[in-house]
Amino acid sequence: MKQKIRPMEKIMSGVFLFCGIIAIAFVLFISIYLIISGLPAIRQIGLAEFLLGDKWASTASEPKFGILPFILTSIYGTCGAILIGVPVGFMTAVFLAKVASPKVAAVVRPAVELLAGIPSVVYGLIGMMVLVPAVREAFDLPDGASLFCAIIVLAVVLLPSIISVSENALKAVPREYEEASLALGATQIETIFKVSAPAASSGIAAAVVLGIGRAIGEAMAIMMVAGNVANMPSLFASVRFLTTAVASEMAYASGLQRQALYSIALVLFVFIMIINIVLNSLLKRKGD
Amino acid sequence: MDKTEQKRTLSGRRRAYELILRSLLYLCAALTLALLVFVIGYIFVRGLPHITWELLSTSPSYIRDTIGILPNILNTLFLVVVTLVITLPLGVGAAIYLTEYAKNKKLVAAIEFATETLTGIPSIIFGLVGMLFFCQLLGLQASLLAGALTLVIVTIPTIIRTTQESLKTVPQSYREAALGLGSGKWTMIRTVVLPSSIDGIVTGCILSVGRIVGESAALLFTAGMGMSMNNFFGSLDQFLHSSGASLTVALYVYARERAEFDVAFAIAAILMILTLVINLAAGLAGRKLKK
Numbered sequence: 001m002k003q004k005i006r007p008m009e010k011i012m013s014g015v016f017l018f019c020g021i022i023a024i025a026f027v028l029f030i031s032i033y034l035i036i037s038g039l040p041a042i043r044q045i046g047l048a049e050f051l052l053g054d055k056w057a058s059t060a061s062e063p064k065f066g067i068l069p070f071i072l073t074s075i076y077g078t079c080g081a082i083l084i085g086v087p088v089g090f091m092t093a094v095f096l097a098k099v100a101s102p103k104v105a106a107v108v109r110p111a112v113e114l115l116a117g118i119p120s121v122v123y124g125l126i127g128m129m130v131l132v133p134a135v136r137e138a139f140d141l142p143d144g145a146s147l148f149c150a151i152i153v154l155a156v157v158l159l160p161s162i163i164s165v166s167e168n169a170l171k172a173v174p175r176e177y178e179e180a181s182l183a184l185g186a187t188q189i190e191t192i193f194k195v196s197a198p199a200a201s202s203g204i205a206a207a208v209v210l211g212i213g214r215a216i217g218e219a220m221a222i223m224m225v226a227g228n229v230a231n232m233p234s235l236f237a238s239v240r241f242l243t244t245a246v247a248s249e250m251a252y253a254s255g256l257q258r259q260a261l262y263s264i265a266l267v268l269f270v271f272i273m274i275i276n277i278v279l280n281s282l283l284k285r286k287g288d
Numbered sequence: 289m290d291k292t293e294q295k296r297t298l299s300g301r302r303r304a305y306e307l308i309l310r311s312l313l314y315l316c317a318a319l320t321l322a323l324l325v326f327v328i329g330y331i332f333v334r335g336l337p338h339i340t341w342e343l344l345s346t347s348p349s350y351i352r353d354t355i356g357i358l359p360n361i362l363n364t365l366f367l368v369v370v371t372l373v374i375t376l377p378l379g380v381g382a383a384i385y386l387t388e389y390a391k392n393k394k395l396v397a398a399i400e401f402a403t404e405t406l407t408g409i410p411s412i413i414f415g416l417v418g419m420l421f422f423c424q425l426l427g428l429q430a431s432l433l434a435g436a437l438t439l440v441i442v443t444i445p446t447i448i449r450t451t452q453e454s455l456k457t458v459p460q461s462y463r464e465a466a467l468g469l470g471s472g473k474w475t476m477i478r479t480v481v482l483p484s485s486i487d488g489i490v491t492g493c494i495l496s497v498g499r500i501v502g503e504s505a506a507l508l509f510t511a512g513m514g515m516s517m518n519n520f521f522g523s524l525d526q527f528l529h530s531s532g533a534s535l536t537v538a539l540y541v542y543a544r545e546r547a548e549f550d551v552a553f554a555i556a557a558i559l560m561i562l563t564l565v566i567n568l569a570a571g572l573a574g575r576k577l578k579k
Contacts, residue, residue, distance in 0.1 A: 008472070008474055009472040009473055009474050009475075012473075012474040012477075013389055013473065013474070015381060016381050016382075016384050016385035016388070016389050017385055017389065018381070019377075019378050019379075019380075019381025019382040019384070019385055020381070020382045020385030020386060020389075020390065020395075020399050021399070022378055022382060022444070023382060023399055023402040023403045023406060023444060023445070023448065024398055024399055024402040026402070026406060026441050026444070027402040027405050027406060029417075029421075030409065030413065030414075030417050030441075033417050033420060033421060034413070034416075034417065037420055087316070088316045088319055088320065089316075089320075091312055091313050091315075091316030091317070092316045092317045092319075092320045094313055095313045095314065095316065095317040096317070099310075099313055099314075100317070107321075108317060108320070108321060110567065110571065111320070111321055111324045112320065112324075113567055113571075114324060114328075114563065114564065114567050115320070115323065115324050115327070117498050117502065117563040117566060117567050118327065118502070118559075118560065118563055119501070119502030119503075119504065119536050119559050119563070120502070120504065120505075121504045121536045121539050121540050121543075121556075121559075122327075122331065122539070122556045122559055122560065123327075124540070124543075125331075125539065125543050125552055125553070125556050126327060126330060126331070128543065128544075129334075129549065130330065156323060159320065159323075163320070187298070187302070187306050189305070189306045189309045189310050189313075190302070190305070190306070192309075193309060210408075213408050213410075216410070217408075217409070217410025217411070217412065217413075218410070219410065219411070219412040219505040220504045220505050220508075220536075220540060223544075224540070224543065224544060243410060243412045243505075246412055246416060247412055247415075247505065247508065250416070250419075250508075250509055251509070261416075262416070262420075265412070265413055265416050268410070268412075268413065269409070269413055272408060272409060272410060272413070273405070275408065276404065276405050276408040279404075279408065280401065280404055
C-alpha cells in the first residue's frame with residue numbers, strides 16, 4: 001500500500017507547487033506583456049510628448065498622441081469620486097458597525113453587498129438613461145455626458161467596497177478603547193469619531209486606496225456616461241479616461257495608433273501597481 | 289449615568305456635535321439604501337415588462353426584425369462553465385499549496401502579493417492582455433474560449449482566497465489524526481481536509497460566478513460582440529473559435545450602439561435577478577461555512 005501511495009504523493013506535491021506559482025506567473029506575464037507591447041509606441045512618440053502632450057488626435061492625417069488629457073481626467077474623476085464616495089461610505093460603515101441595531105444592520109448590510117454585486121454596465125445604463133439627461137436639463141448643456149456624470153457613477157461603483165472595508169476596520173477596534181472613552185463621559189458619537197475612527201485609521205486609509213484603485217480602473221460604467229471626447233478635463237465637458245481611451249479605439253485601431261493604446265494601458269498599469277503597493281503596505285501595517 | 293441624564297449635562301456645543309454627526313450617519317445610511325432601492329426599482333420597472341418568452345428563447349433576426357438574447361444567455365453559461373472548470377482546480381490547488389505544503393515563507397509572501405495584485409488589476413487590462421495573448425498570439429481570434437481563459441486570470445484570486453480561508457478553519461487535529469493513521473499527505477488532503485472545507489470552495493465558486501456574469505470590460509475584446517447563435521460543441525474548431533457577446537456585453541452593445549433601450553433594460557433586469565440569486569446563494573453558503 002505504501003509503495004502505491006509514494007509516487008502519487010510526489011506527483012501531487014509537484015502539482016500543488018505548480019498551482020501555487022501560477023498566480024505569480026500570471027502577474028509576471030501580464031507585466032512583461034504590457035511592457036513589451038507598450039514600450040515601442042512610447043519610444044516612437046517620445047516619453048515626454050506622450051505623457052505631457054495635451055492633444056490626442058490618433059486618426060488625424062498628422063496624428064498626435066498626447067495622453068495628458070486622459071491622465072488628468074482619470075485623476076480628476078478619481079478624486080471627485082473619492083470626495084463623494086468616501087464620506088458617504090465611511091458614514092454608512094460607522095452606522096453599520098456602531099450605531100445600527102442588529103435588525104437594521106441585517107437589512108442594510110445585504111443591501112450593500114447587493115450594490116457591490118451589480119454589474120458595472122448596469123450602473124452605466126442607469127447613468128446614461130437617467131443621470132445624463134438630468135444633467136443636460138439641469139445645467140442647460142447641449143449634451144449631458146460629462147466628467148460630472150462619470151464622477152457620480154464612479155462614486156456609486158466604489159461605495160460598496162469602501163463601506164465593507166471600513167466597516168471591518170471599525171469592527172476590529174478593541175472594545176476596551178470604546179469602553180474607556182464611554183466611562184470617561186464621552187457620548188457614543190464622540191467615542192466613535194474621536195476614539196474608534198482614529199484607531200481604525202489605517203483600515204480606513206486602505207478603504208480609500210482600494211476605492212482609488214477601483215475608480216481608476218473602471219471602464220464600462222464611465223464609458224457610457226463620460227462622452228468619450230479627448231478633451232482636457234472640465235466638469236461639464238465630454239471627457240475620456242485612461243480606461244475608456246483604451247476601450248473606445250481598440251475595436252478599429254491599427255499601426256502606431258494601436259500600439260499607443262497599449263502604451264496607455266501600460267501607464268494605467270503603472271498607476272494601478274503603485275496603488276496596489278500602497279494598499280498592501282497599509283494592510284500589512286494593520287495586520288501587525 | 290443613563291443616557292437622558294447625560295444629554296442634560298452636555299454643553300451646547302457637544303450637543304450640537306452629537307446631533308449633527310448622528311443625523312449625518314443616518315442620512316448617509318439612508319442614502320446608500322435609497323440608492324439601492326432606486327437602482328433595483330428603476331431597472332425592474334423599465335426592464336421586467338420587456339422580458340418576454342420570445343426575447344429569452346430566440347436569436348436576433350434581421351428578416352423578422354426581432355431581437356432575442358438566447359445566444360447571449362448561452363454564451364454567458366458557456367463562459368461560466370469553462371472558466372470554472374479551469375480556474376477551480378488551479379485556485380484550489382494554489383490554496384492547498386499555500387496552507388498545506390509551503391514551507392518557504394518568502395514564496396508564500398510572493399504568492400499572496402501576486403494574488404492581491406491580481407485582485408487590483410482592472411478588467412480592461414485583463415481584456416487587453418487576453419486579446420493580445422489568447423486571441424492574437426495563440427490564434428484563437430475573438431472567441432468565447434479566449435474570453436473564458438481571460439476570466440480564469442480574473443477569478444483565480446477569489447477562489448484562492450476563499451479556499452484558503454476555509455482550509456485554515458479545518459482543525460489541525462484532523463490532519464494529525466489522518467497522518468497518525470499512516471496516510472500520506474495527498475491522501476490526507478483528499479479524504480480529510482478537502483471534504484471539511486467544501487463550503488469555502490463552494491462560496492468561492494459562487495462569488496466567481498458573480499464576477500463572471502458581471503464582467504464586461506475583460507470580455508469586450510476577447511469574447512467579441514457577436515449576437516448570433518453559436519454551436520459550441522459541433523466540432524473542435526467551433527469550440528475553439530465561436531465568438532459571441534455575454535449578457536453584459538450585449539447590454540452594452542444594445543444600449544450604446546443600437547439604441548435598443550428596452551432590450552438593454554430587459555437584460556439589466558435579468559442581470560439584477562442573477563445578482564440577487566448569486567448574493568443569496570453566497571450568503572447561504574457563507575452561513576453554512578460558519579457552522
